[in-house]
Amino acid sequence: MGTGERNQEAHVPEGTTEASGAGSGAGTAAPGAGSAAPRTLAEALRARSDASLAALLRARPDLLTPVPNDLTQLATRAGTRASVVRALERLDLFALQTAQALAVAPDPAPYEVLRTLLTGDDGNADVASALPGAVAALREQALVWGPDERLRLVRTARELLAPAPGHPSPTGLGPTVAEATAGMSPGRVQEILRAAGLPATHDPVSAVAALTALFTDRVRMSALLDTAPPEALGVLDRLVWGPPYGEVSADPAPPVRWLRDHGLLLPTSARTLVLPREVALHLRAGRAHRAPEPLAPAVAPAREYRAPVVDSAAAGQALTALTLVEDLLTEWNEGGPPVLRAGGLSVRDLKRTAAALDTTEQTAAFWLELAYAAGLLASDGEADERYAPTPAYDEWLDLPPAERWSRLAAAWLAATRTPGLVGGQDARARTLSALGPDLDRSPAPEVRRRVLTLLAHLPEGTAPDPDTLLARLRWEHPARTGPEDLRPRLAGWTLAEAELLGVTGRGALSGHGRALLGAVHTAGGAPGEAATSAASAKSTTSLLALTAAAALAPHLPEPVDHVLLQADLTAVAPGPLRRPLAAALNVLADIESKGGATVYRFTPASVRRALDAGQSASDLHAFLAAHSRTPVPQPLSYLIDDVARRHGHLRVGAASAYVRCDDDTLLDEIVGDRRSAGLRLRRLAPTVLAAQADPAALLDGLRAMGYAPAAESAEGDVVITRADTRRTPARSAPVPVPDGPPLPDETLLGAAVRAVRAGDEAATVVRKETPRRAAAEPGGLPRTSSAETLATVQAAVLTGSALWIGYVNADGAASQRVIAPVRVEGGFVTAYDHTADEVRTYPLHRITGVAELADDPA
Numbered sequence: 130m131g132t133g134e135r136n137q138e139a140h141v142p143e144g145t146t147e148a149s150g151a152g153s154g155a156g157t158a159a160p161g162a163g164s165a166a167p168r169t170l171a172e173a174l175r176a177r178s179d180a181s182l183a184a185l186l187r188a189r190p191d192l193l194t195p196v197p198n199d200l201t202q203l204a205t206r207a208g209t210r211a212s213v214v215r216a217l218e219r220l221d222l223f224a225l226q227t228a229q230a231l232a233v234a235p236d237p238a239p240y241e242v243l244r245t246l247l248t249g250d251d252g253n254a255d256v257a258s259a260l261p262g263a264v265a266a267l268r269e270q271a272l273v274w275g276p277d278e279r280l281r282l283v284r285t286a287r288e289l290l291a292p293a294p295g296h297p298s299p300t301g302l303g304p305t306v307a308e309a310t311a312g313m314s315p316g317r318v319q320e321i322l323r324a325a326g327l328p329a330t331h332d333p334v335s336a337v338a339a340l341t342a343l344f345t346d347r348v349r350m351s352a353l354l355d356t357a358p359p360e361a362l363g364v365l366d367r368l369v370w371g372p373p374y375g376e377v378s379a380d381p382a383p384p385v386r387w388l389r390d391h392g393l394l395l396p397t398s399a400r401t402l403v404l405p406r407e408v409a410l411h412l413r414a415g416r417a418h419r420a421p422e423p424l425a426p427a428v429a430p431a432r433e434y435r436a437p438v439v440d441s442a443a444a445g446q447a448l449t450a451l452t453l454v455e456d457l458l459t460e461w462n463e464g465g466p467p468v469l470r471a472g473g474l475s476v477r478d479l480k481r482t483a484a485a486l487d488t489t490e491q492t493a494a495f496w497l498e499l500a501y502a503a504g505l506l507a508s509d510g511e512a513d514e515r516y517a518p519t520p521a522y523d524e525w526l527d528l529p530p531a532e533r534w535s536r537l538a539a540a541w542l543a544a545t546r547t548p549g550l551v552g553g554q555d556a557r558a559r560t561l562s563a564l565g566p567d568l569d570r571s572p573a574p575e576v577r578r579r580v581l582t583l584l585a586h587l588p589e590g591t592a593p594d595p596d597t598l599l600a601r602l603r604w605e606h607p608a609r610t611g612p613e614d615l616r617p618r619l620a621g622w623t624l625a626e627a628e629l630l631g632v633t634g635r636g637a638l639s640g641h642g643r644a645l646l647g648a649v650h651t652a653g654g655a656p657g658e659a660a661t662s663a664a665s666a667k668s669t670t671s672l673l674a675l676t677a678a679a680a681l682a683p684h685l686p687e688p689v690d691h692v693l694l695q696a697d698l699t700a701v702a703p704g705p706l707r708r709p710l711a712a713a714l715n716v717l718a719d720i721e722s723k724g725g726a727t728v729y730r731f732t733p734a735s736v737r738r739a740l741d742a743g744q745s746a747s748d749l750h751a752f753l754a755a756h757s758r759t760p761v762p763q764p765l766s767y768l769i770d771d772v773a774r775r776h777g778h779l780r781v782g783a784a785s786a787y788v789r790c791d792d793d794t795l796l797d798e799i800v801g802d803r804r805s806a807g808l809r810l811r812r813l814a815p816t817v818l819a820a821q822a823d824p825a826a827l828l829d830g831l832r833a834m835g836y837a838p839a840a841e842s843a844e845g846d847v848v849i850t851r852a853d854t855r856r857t858p859a860r861s862a863p864v865p866v867p868d869g870p871p872l873p874d875e876t877l878l879g880a881a882v883r884a885v886r887a888g889d890e891a892a893t894v895v896r897k898e899t900p901r902r903a904a905a906e907p908g909g910l911p912r913t914s915s916a917e918t919l920a921t922v923q924a925a926v927l928t929g930s931a932l933w934i935g936y937v938n939a940d941g942a943a944s945q946r947v948i949a950p951v952r953v954e955g956g957f958v959t960a961y962d963h964t965a966d967e968v969r970t971y972p973l974h975r976i977t978g979v980a981e982l983a984d985d986p987a
Contacts, residue, residue, distance in 0.1 A: 166276050170283060171204035173274035175889065181269070182885065183878040188270045189216050190870045196881045198944075199889035207271045213285040215869060216270050222607040223423045226299075227263040228272060228282060230417040232290035233302050233406060237279035240264070249416035250347075259423035292406070294374075294397065300417045301371020302410070303403045306341045309395040321392035325353060340392055344407035353391065360384035365393065365404070369412045370419050373404040425604050428583050429597040434590040434635055443639035444684030447534045447631030448705065452723065453486055453496055454537065455526070458505060458518045459715060460485050464855045465516035468508045473565025474516070479551075491551065494563040495626060498548040501564055503540035504862030509855075516564070519860045526708060531682040535674040538630055538645050542577055545569045545865040547615075549622035571868035576619040579605070581627065581646045584638040592636030595624060641684075645677035692729070694753065696762040702727040710756055716742055717749065731765055736772040737837050746773035777839035777847055779831060786827045788818040789841070804834050887963040891933065891945040913978035921979045922958050925950045931963070935977035947982070 167173040174182065186193050191212050197203040206212060217225065230246040231238060243264075248256045264280070267273035275281045282290075292298035303309070310318055310333075318336045319329050325343060330336045343349055354362065361384035368375060377385055377400060385402070388394040394402040410417070466478035474482075474497065483493035500506040505522040508514050525533055547570045551563045561567055583598060599617050606616060627633040632642040688707040692700040692714065700718060703726050705711075717739040718729035739749060749769050753761050780789040790796050793815045799805055800812065808830050809821035820827050824840065831838045840848035873881070912935070913921070925932050931949045938944075948960035951968070958976075962969045 166279055167274065169204065170208065170271065170274050171201045174200045174204055174271065179882050179886070182882045183875075184269050185271055186873060186878055186881060188219070190872055191215060193873055193877070193881055194870050196884055197888070198885075199892045200885060201889070201892065203885055204271070208283050208285050210285050210289075213272070213283065213289065216272055217286065217289065218606065219270075220266070220607075221425070222604045223259055223421065224263045224266045225607055226418050226421055227260065228267055228286060229290050229298065229300050231267075231273065231280060231282040232287050233292065233298060233300055233417055236287065237275055237281045240277040240280060243280060245415050246410075246417040247421050250414045253421065253423075256421050256423045263423075292373075297372055301373065301419070302406045302417065303371075303373030304406060306344060306392070306395070306405045306407055307337050309397065309403055309405050310337055310340075313395075321390070324390045325392055341407055344392075344405065344411060347411065350408075350411045353393075357391075357393075358384050358387055361387050361393075364388060365408075365412060368394075368404040369409055373409060375402050375404075376400050377402055422604065426597060426600045428587060428601050429594040430587060430591045431594040432592045432636065433588070434592070434637060436589045436640065439590050439634040439637045440640050440684050441634070443631045443634030443642065444681060445631070446628065446634065447641075447681060448530065448685060450496075450537065450630050451530055451533055452705075453488075454500055454505070456720075457482065457486060457496055458500060458522055461506075461517055462855060464509075465506075468514040468516060469562065469565075471559075471562075471565070473562030475562070476560070479563050491549070492629065494551040495548040495629060497563050498544075498546045498551075498568070499537055499541055499630070502544035502546050502863060503537050504860065506564075507857045507860040509857040517855045517857050519857045521860070521862075523856075526712075529678075529682070530685050530688070530705065531678040532675075534631065534681060535641075535645065535678040538632055538642075538677065539674040540862065541626065541630060541632075542581075542645065543574050543865055544863075545571055545573050545868075546863065547573050547619070547622070548626075549618060569866040570615060570619070571866045572616060573619055574865060575868060576602070576616055577623045577627075578646065580620050580623045581632070581638060581642065584633065585643055585646055587638070589640075590637050592633075595621070598624075641677045641681035644680040645674065647676075691756050691758045694757040694759050694761055694765060696764060698731045698762075698765055698768065700729040700731070700757070702729065713752060717744075717752070731768060733768065733772050733837075734832075736769055737776060737832075740773060740776045740837075741839070746770055749773075772837060776837040779836055779838035780841040780845075780847075781824050781827050781831070781838050782841035782845075786820045786822055786824045787813070788820065788827070788831070788838070790816055792816075799831070799834070799836070802834060805830070887947060888945075890963065891947045913980075915973070918976055918979050919953070919973060921981070922950050922973070922976075923953050925981075926953055931982050933980045933982055934971075935979075936971060937975050937977060939975075943977070 167176060174185075177185075185207075189207065189212065192203060192206050197206060217228070220228065227243070227247065230243055234242055234246055244257060244260055247253070247260060264273060267282075272283055272286050273280055274283070290298065292300070292302050292304060313333075315333045315336070318333050318340075322329060322336055322339060325340065327339050327343060330339060343353070357365075360382075364375075364384055365388070374397070375394075379399075381389065385394065389396065389402060393404070393408050395405055397403050413419075460482070466474055466481075469475055479490050479493060479497075482497065483490045486493055486496065488496075497506070503521075503525075505519060505525055506516060507519050509517050525536060528536070546568050548563065548568065550561050550568055550570070551565075553561050555561055555567055579602065580598065583601060584593060587593060599620055602616060602620055624633070624636070627642070628636065631639070632645065633639060638646075686704050689702065689704045690707050690710055692702050692706070692710075694700050699721065700714070702711075702714075706714065706727075714729055716735075718731045718735050721728045721730040736749070740746075744752075746769050750761070750766065753765070778790060778792065778795070781787070782789065788796065788799070788810070796812065796816065796818055800810055800818065807822075808827060810818045813819050822830065828838055828840060842848050921932065924930075929949070931947055934946050934948055936944055936946055947963040948958075948969075948971075949963070950958050950960040952959040953973075956973050957970050958973060959968065959970045961967075
């Protein structure tokens, strides 16, 4: 918003807008020095200290984009609907109830009136003690301004929270008597006065005032209600806490007619009556809310465990998480499922993945999204696009287990990807797929961090009651609560995912989970008190991830470098294997079962897989002998030798495809086998068969028939295949979708406050008038001749005084600045720019005019 915006606000009559600033001739108030009550929000901001302005910009970072030119523009931006809605959504329940009470109070409202609306006639000690803090929070966010004697809710917030026929108030209150009688005939108003026992007046305004005075007088109002029929009081009881509107017939019942005649119910249409606000407040004993909630509900413990038990359980689950992610990506080492045209994974492929991981589809979606968020999984970008591990996966595998886990946990904590939505439908009734494009939800990281922070506030080893945890979150963000609010579901998913990942153990936050969170906060800390910028957030997350890894490492079992070979062609790994051993064994054998000890089974196909990867029989014998604590069983040695003897005897290459073998009787056997009919083989030479199938299909077909063919290159060499050859190009992890602008760091806040102060000074500073200077229009740039501009600037260099200048940059953008000239030469002036808080050089021909200041800025 530019200068024109400020000028427009400056012409609004005093008192009609919170955003209008002081006129061009008004002096700049020292921060916090003004004693008179501010007339506008801009004046209230002008009286704030720099620390208070920084707190406002920290609480509402959307006001910083871009940095406002001055305080008037900041006030205008703080009153826009989008910014106010965002600020209201960040309030806790009691602060929101305070704002709602102000919206139904007179404008402006004394503090005592506000306190009565929240405590009622009987008082409430908890509300009274919490109210100053709520008002201070509203003031800090510029939603409320003015002294305690004249509290004002910003106009936009009042419009959002005040009762209206199409927008009921959360308080359940209706319109005031003045609002409800605005369209009523003067004669009808006089009839209501007479029915209520009041003398007639000469005009509707005084009649409404007399009726309002009656309804707000506790004694007279009680006397009037004592004369009401009991059935009429029952009608009032049904309307008192809202909604305040009721439908009636053309001939209402006597109790309703009595209430209508006495003004206790006022018509808003031919068939609708409303309970006036003043009457409702009397019936409520002065309370705007039925149940003010000044105190945040406590998170109740569900179970308590010893801290070592929690850490041990969480560490075991962390190790399982690493195994599942590794199994998933090993499954897709040679290329995973195809990418749907609309993006994401098909339902069928998700079911296959869940079956391979021996888990549910929802849990499989979580592991897929976790690997994707950590940058370990991506699409390969080919024409026939498929999912595959990324090069970062190989780097991740080389890390120690604790660091691998911390990478996953840090990615989960910051990700906006929401796997809990998989299987649901979007607004267009389309099914949301795993790894699809529509799973980002910006509140997810904040909810995860807040849930874990609440767990961290409990004693170590304490698991929370989920219902009380959800109640606490609803108290902290009541404005977002509703049928479409995702936060309760996000909180439930967070608890489940934290347990799956090993951040929690048995429902309680683990020691390494606390380290990951950096949760050394005092109880009751505000939500979101984490990193304050993208750069600092990234470095903080990396540091906390390393701290969490160090906390987890002592609880993980030490990787072993051996297995126990058994005579039934199995091998038992008594613990997690070291990375090279596990990689080699995964090629040579198939995993049969997992748990505390992993069981591997050797089969002809698994041995052939190792031979295809370039190993020889002697290599496999040596490998097993070196890594087994038991002797190599004879059946396993026979299996390796038998498969190796037949491996590569047949050679498959590309013609369309061919089979080559020095043993022509073996080729006769293949041709005569009925199972080879689909390959459409024919003999080209005694040792060569040609096939209609491609080489890959021919290899698979012969292997299905029980043979062990080897692929052959165009040069006749055996093609060595490795399980880890399919990788995507280098891919970065998906960037989380931010929930609004990032929180500014202290450096940016300080610079922004200085710039806003300097811009405000340039816009409001008192300038000396000179007879030769043409008067500028209100809010416009100063105008002086070139000679006068040069002379004034040169004089300022000699005297060291500051000047007010108008300046037009190369893009034609005009601005007002306060500068202290240092040097003038070559058509340029070098000066300290108070607005930018730095030394700058300005071409003299771009300065539209200059004026001396009445008082130099300090």
